[in-house]
Amino acid sequence: MTAGAASESQEASKADLVHRLLREQIELGELAPGTPLSELPLVERTGASRTPVREALRRLAAEGLVDLVPRQGARVSRVSLQSVRDLFDFRGLLEPAAVRQATDAAAIDPQLRRSFTSMRSEFARIQRRAPSQARSRAFYELADRFDWAVIGATRNEHLRRTIAELRPHTTRLRNLSHVDPQRVDVSVAEHLVICDALLRGDADVAAGKTAEHLARSVETIFRNLARGPGDGLDLLG
């Protein structure tokens, strides 16, 4: 594992590094929507030359994290209400199908099954914790691992790649909005239900509950938005 990581960091091109750096900063909201990303400043900041920086920007543009205006340059993409709707509608189309495939895979692959079983008990443990900042963080970290496990268990390559490409958008949206402890409660319970159905081999329920979970998530985001921008949801960039 260590050797793997070492050879990875050796194998990673500078374009990969710059791409990952920028993607993480955009995900975390450190680079606010609308921030200009000119190449030369990035060359200074990253130490790479313009060629890898260019490639990183193009890749980010393909992922939709960066808007590229032909002779004007790159900016961190803005987040509109419509884009949030689009994102969750699209996830609602894809992720239930992915959960379905993951359910089938977990029924066959014992190691995958153990992995989901373990995450299920972690969700249960979080459920018993008192609401706190740390609890929310733990939940999101676990939910991320769960989502990646589902992605990894998705047989269909197109489906897998497309969902994976959406994750930075989802993460960014979470980091741009505020944590709603009540929503975390519900979300933990929803993940438990999905885990149970998945482990039970009930793909229909697992997929259905995933769709419901996404619908409730976007509902919460919009409700919090309706409280006004003073509440912290600062999407217009």
Add this chain to the structure above:
Amino acid sequence: MTAGAASESQEASKADLVHRLLREQIELGELAPGTPLSELPLVERTGASRTPVREALRRLAAEGLVDLVPRQGARVSRVSLQSVRDLFDFRGLLEPAAVRQATDAAAIDPQLRRSFTSMRSEFARIQRRAPSQARSRAFYELADRFDWAVIGATRNEHLRRTIAELRPHTTRLRNLSHVDPQRVDVSVAEHLVICDALLRGDADVAAGKTAEHLARSVETIFRNLARGPGDGLDLLG
């Protein structure tokens, strides 16, 4: 239109041109799966320098038309039976949803409605023609226009972009396989049914028939494949 095309060709960067050239050649099967795409030969062939050529290759790799091995270069991506299944399964997930949105859009937008009405009558006209090479070509050209109209009428940007990215794969698959006149017959009829439901505003039927159409298409491809590679389906590249 002419001025538009002129300004377009002025606006298009060399990277765009190289990208389009290669994509078309891959779609048409002129560049067979597995063909190495080294940068220097492409520089000579296209007249562009390495930078735009690189960008075009990276873009094609992101679209899945080219496989990029880290320190080894680019090859036209190979087409496996699994990748065909994956492609059509994924399309079966996305395109019914897109047809649904197009149905809603056509109910509101009169110009869009006229466009679909006109294509419906073109399908009907093709149906009455005698089977021939030209008839198949006319059908595929029209089916392409129909698909693009649906894509254009898809509100959800993620859905629209993802489906659009799949089209080169579909086109390539068609050009790598042989035309099955019997399948064209059925396919024309299926498109008529979809058009009718779409124009009638019946999104459920339009979506359902789209899913059926895709399922039958992939079935035909696999059946023709089962007849053996001598039949012309030369997918292994």
Add this chain to the structure above:
DNA sequence: GTATGCGATTCTGTATACAGGACGTAGTAC
């Protein structure tokens, strides 16, 4: 005859230099 090692060639990954276009600003004219 076969296997192994060394060398040459080719290619990618990266850096950098150059040209053309866009935007902002300042100055001038009305």
Add this chain to the structure above:
DNA sequence: GTACTACGTCCTGTATACAGAATCGCATAC
């Protein structure tokens, strides 16, 4: 005082040069 124009600066798009890695072929040793 305002609007328009011209100039300067910045930035992208493109070309090209250089270094390191990988692969292929050939020669040699067993």
